Amino acid sequence: MTDFAKLPYARPEYEQVAQQYQTLIAALKNADDPLTAVKAALAISQLNSDVVSQQMLAYIRFSVNTLDKFYEAENDYWNEFGPKYDEFTTAYYQALVDSPYRQALRQELPETLFEMAENQIKTFSTAVIPLLQENNKISNQYSTLIAAAQIEFDGQTYNISQLGKLRNDPNRDIRRRATAATTQWFVDHETEFDTIYDQLVQIRTKIAHQLGYRDYAAMSFDFMNRFDYDEADVANYRETIRKKVVPIVNKLMARQQTRLGLDNLAFYDEGYNFPSGNALPQGTPDQLVAKANEMYHEMSPETGEFFQMMVDDHNLDLLSHHGKQGGGYCEFLPKFKTPFIFANFNGTSGDVDVLTHEAGHAFQTFMAQNIKAWECIFPTNEAAEIFSMSMEFIAYPWMPKFFGEQTTKYKFEHLSSALIFLPYGVLVDHFQTEVYQHPDWTPAERKATWRRLEKMYLPSRDYSDEPDLDRGIYWYRQGHIFEAPFYYIDYTLAQVVAFQFWKRFEVDHDPQAWSDYLAMAKAGGSLSFNQLVALGHLQSPFKDGALDDVLAAIDQNLTAVPESALQ
Numbered sequence: 001m002t003d004f005a006k007l008p009y010a011r012p013e014y015e016q017v018a019q020q021y022q023t024l025i026a027a028l029k030n031a032d033d034p035l036t037a038v039k040a041a042l043a044i045s046q047l048n049s050d051v052v053s054q055q056m057l058a059y060i061r062f063s064v065n066t067l068d069k070f071y072e073a074e075n076d077y078w079n080e081f082g083p084k085y086d087e088f089t090t091a092y093y094q095a096l097v098d099s100p101y102r103q104a105l106r107q108e109l110p111e112t113l114f115e116m117a118e119n120q121i122k123t124f125s126t127a128v129i130p131l132l133q134e135n136n137k138i139s140n141q142y143s144t145l146i147a148a149a150q151i152e153f154d155g156q157t158y159n160i161s162q163l164g165k166l167r168n169d170p171n172r173d174i175r176r177r178a179t180a181a182t183t184q185w186f187v188d189h190e191t192e193f194d195t196i197y198d199q200l201v202q203i204r205t206k207i208a209h210q211l212g213y214r215d216y217a218a219m220s221f222d223f224m225n226r227f228d229y230d231e232a233d234v235a236n237y238r239e240t241i242r243k244k245v246v247p248i249v250n251k252l253m254a255r256q257q258t259r260l261g262l263d264n265l266a267f268y269d270e271g272y273n274f275p276s277g278n279a280l281p282q283g284t285p286d287q288l289v290a291k292a293n294e295m296y297h298e299m300s301p302e303t304g305e306f307f308q309m310m311v312d313d314h315n316l317d318l319l320s321h322h323g324k325q326g327g328g329y330c331e332f333l334p335k336f337k338t339p340f341i342f343a344n345f346n347g348t349s350g351d352v353d354v355l356t357h358e359a360g361h362a363f364q365t366f367m368a369q370n371i372k373a374w375e376c377i378f379p380t381n382e383a384a385e386i387f388s389m390s391m392e393f394i395a396y397p398w399m400p401k402f403f404g405e406q407t408t409k410y411k412f413e414h415l416s417s418a419l420i421f422l423p424y425g426v427l428v429d430h431f432q433t434e435v436y437q438h439p440d441w442t443p444a445e446r447k448a449t450w451r452r453l454e455k456m457y458l459p460s461r462d463y464s465d466e467p468d469l470d471r472g473i474y475w476y477r478q479g480h481i482f483e484a485p486f487y488y489i490d491y492t493l494a495q496v497v498a499f500q501f502w503k504r505f506e507v508d509h510d511p512q513a514w515s516d517y518l519a520m521a522k523a524g525g526s527l528s529f530n531q532l533v534a535l536g537h538l539q540s541p542f543k544d545g546a547l548d549d550v551l552a553a554i555d556q557n558l559t560a561v562p563e564s565a566l567q
Contacts, residue, residue, distance in 0.1 A: 004315045007336055009057045011074060012050075014081060020047055021088040028095045034104030041105055042372065044092045049374040051085055053335035060331060060340055066147045067323035079136035083129045090124045093117030110526035112227070112380075113373045119222040128207045135203045142196050142482040145189060147325045153181045160185075160477070161320045161327075161344040167268065168348060170277040176465060179268035186476045187468050193476045194443040200482060205439040217436040220486040225380045228530040233542045234489060238426040241492065242457060244547055245422045248555055252416050253460040259566060266462050267469065275567050279410035281352050281402045285318055285345050288402065292355040295398040302518065306366045307359065313338065315362075318354070320344035327479060328354050330361035330388075334374035339365050349410055352402045353392060360391025368524030376525035381487055383529040385494030386501075387521055389418070393502040394517070408565045415502070416558055418495055423457040425492035428478055430457070432486055447472030496541040497533055499550045507553055512537070 024044045031037035055078050062071040097117050099105060106114070149160045154177075158166075166178035186193065204216040213219035221230060256273055257265040272278060281288055293311055297304035310316055315338060328343040339362035343354040361378075364387035368377045378384050396411060403410045434449050435441065441449070451472035454461060463470040475481055480488045501517065504510040516536040523535060530540050539546040 002313055002336065002338065004313055004338065004340060007057060007333070007338075009054060009061070009074075011058075011077060012054060014084065017047070017051060017085075018088065021092070025088070025091050025095050028092070028099065031099070031101065034101040037099055037101040038104055038108050041092075041096060041099075041109065045109070045373055048089060048092070049334040052374065053333040055082060055085075056331050056333050060342065063143075063325040063342060064317050065323050066144060066325060075140065079140055080133050082136065083132035086120075086124055086132070087126055087129065090120050093120045097121070109373050110371065110376045112225075112525055112528060113376055115227055115528070116225055116375055119225055123211060123219060123223045125211060128210050131203050131207050131210070135200065135207070138196055138199045138203065139483050142193075142479065143325055145192060145196075146479065147323065149185055150322075151181050151185050153178060159320065159322065159324075159326070161346055164350075165346045165348050168271045168278055170272070172269070172272075175268045175272060176266070179466070182477075183466060183468050183473075186473060190473065190476075193473075197446075197482060198443065200485075201435060201439050204485065205436065208436075215436050215439065216485070217433045220436075224486055224490075226382075227380070227528040228540075229542055234429070237493075237542055238430055238489075240547060241422050241426045244551060245419065246457065246459065248551065249420050249423060250460050252420065252558065259563060264462055264464065265460070266464060267466055270461070273413050273416075273566070274409055278413060279349050279403050279406035280347065281349060282404055283402075285351070288345075288351060288355060289316065289318070291398075291401045292359070295395060295401060296359070298398065299394070300514065300518075302367065303363060306363050309366075310339070310341065310359070310362065315339060316341050316343075318343045318345050318351075320346060328358055330358040330365075332362070332365035332369070332377055334369075334377060337369045339363075349403075349413065352399075352410075353414070356392045356395040357388040360388035363387065363391065364521040364524060367518070367521040368526075371524055371526055379523075379525040379527070379532060380529055382490035382493040383525070383527075383532050385491050386497045386532070387517075389491070389494050389498035390501040390517060392418075393498060394505055394514075396506060408561065412558065412561050412566060415554060418499070419554055422492050422495060425488060425495070427453050427457040428475070428481065429486065429489035429492075431475060432481060432488070436485075450475050493529070493541050496547060496550070497536075497538055499554065500538045501536075503550050503553050507557070 021044070024040050024047065028037055028040035028044065031040060058071055058074040058078055062068065062075040066072065093116075096102075096105065097114060102114070146160065151158050151160070151163055153163060153166065160182065163178055163182055166174055167182065169175050169178065201216075208214075208216040208219040211219065218231070220226075253265055253270075256269075260269065260272070260275060262269060283291065289311065293307050296307035318341070324344065326344060328341075330339055330341050332339045341354070341358040341362055343351075343358060345351045345354070361384060364379075364384070365377050371377050379386075392414065399410055400407045430453050431450050434453070435446055438445070449472070451470065454472070454474070478488075501513060504513040516538075520532050520536045523532060527535060530542075533540050541547070
């Protein structure tokens with residue numbers, strides 16, 4: 001047992017680590033036999049693992065408490081020195097792909113590592129280190145601004161995550177005013193958001209141009225290790241979502257409006273699905289974790305062992321508080337062979353979603369932890385999200401533990417929300433593509449583009465009472481746009497695959513489904529996205545007609561739920 005709070009953090013001595021890298025990389029370059037090359041490569045991989053684990057530990061502790069001056073300073077250090085360590089990683093990758101002993105190296109290291117190495121070489125240069133450092137610094141301004149939000153509402157002070165619960169309140173006036181208060185906070189900081197994003201777009205565009213790319217949108221395919229598909233595939237996929245998913249979403253929105261007895265479904269009503277209120281988890285945060293532990297012990301021996309470790313080692317930080325960054329994530333610290341889950345519980349069904357979604361990520365890394373290249377424990381982003389989103393569906397039989405008599409409402413909302421998310425997810429990708437293809441756009445042009453695309457993918461969204469959102473500023477609250485550009489369509493690709501697991505578990509009761517999920521989890525990043533999908537006997541979202549059967553099944557399932565069960 002290793003208490004996460006007691007994991008040792010020590011800032012690396014850069015000069016000392018640099019010497020270690022240089023010695024080992026030289027050994028790999030100068031190896032005159034396969035054994036020597038493999039030994040050097042594995043030693044470099046271990047050094048990488050040690051360095052990145054310290055970087056992750058510093059980031060985690062800073063994100064848990066951005067007011068901690070020590071970890072604020074460490075976060076600043078990594079923003080500055082992270083790109084310098086990347087320089088050594090790139091030199092290692094260059095030596096790896098140039099080695100005459102690649103066949104022997106491939107027997108020890110995953111093939112995807114060599115593909116990642118080639119992409120890293122293309123997307124990194126010592127010449128862009130100052131730009132990368134500046135990107136980290138500016139990006140951090142966004143997360144700090146969000147974390148510092150203090151919004152006054154009805155005599156109390158909330159952060160953005162905490163106010164989320166009131167945005168789904170049964171009282172429509174509270175929903176409206178809570179949404180307006182949130183929007184007003186973004187309006188009050190509009191100049192800051194515009195300035196931060198404009199600087200980020202310019203920096204990233206300079207990086208792309210210096211590295212020989214048309215623009216940052218084109219560079220993102222190599223940078224994000226999208227091995228199996230290209231810009232045309234993504235554009236076709238976005239159009240498929242628009243044509244096939246948007247009509248079903250419009251039908252769900254119309255049904256929601258009727259269910260709530262409203263003349264119009266305003267934006268602030270979208271998250272409120274049922275007249276008696278959304279399904280809420282039953283129990284304190286500690287009780288929810290205990291129920292999750294029971295669930296994972298019943299689900300399989302592997303998940304039981306995994307979640308017990310997460311509880312015993314205190315690898316869960318779930319409560320929202322002042323100074324804590326927003327959102328949720330899972331990290332895996334390879335040196336310590338431990339996952340970590342970060343969240344902001346707010347008393348909504350999202351608290352249970354975190355215990356399934358982020359646990360899906362953590363479980364996958366737990367199963368793949370012995371892959372020798374730490375970079376390949378997590379799969380690439382779009383593949384990694386398969387495990388989190390699928391776990392949300394695999395957990396369905398245990399939802400009565402959390403929601404009791406409200407389980408039907410929860411499952412209806414969860415499944416429909418997952419479908420409703422698809423058009424929004426491709427909207428975020430389309431918006432970023434447009435922005436980086438037009439890096440000289442003014443803030444006003446970006447906002448106009450967001451609103452134009454929003455109307456295309458979310459035609460039922462009604463901002464009648466939200467003139468500022470109607471100007472096109474909703475995207476300010478989507479942190480990925482600022483902090484992790486182009487990391488978003490990944491969620492939609494994974495969701496389409498996860499829907500296939502939903503069908504196999506919930507509709508077909510396929511006895512092979514769990515073993516396929518487990519096999520994919522163990523393979524982790526040793527396979528590419530499409531290779532993992534094939535391993536799990538699933539269809540790639542880029543294949544013509546891949547969405548047809550699962551969309552029909554979802555539509556049929558949701559339509560079959562009587563309104564009497566959703567009041």
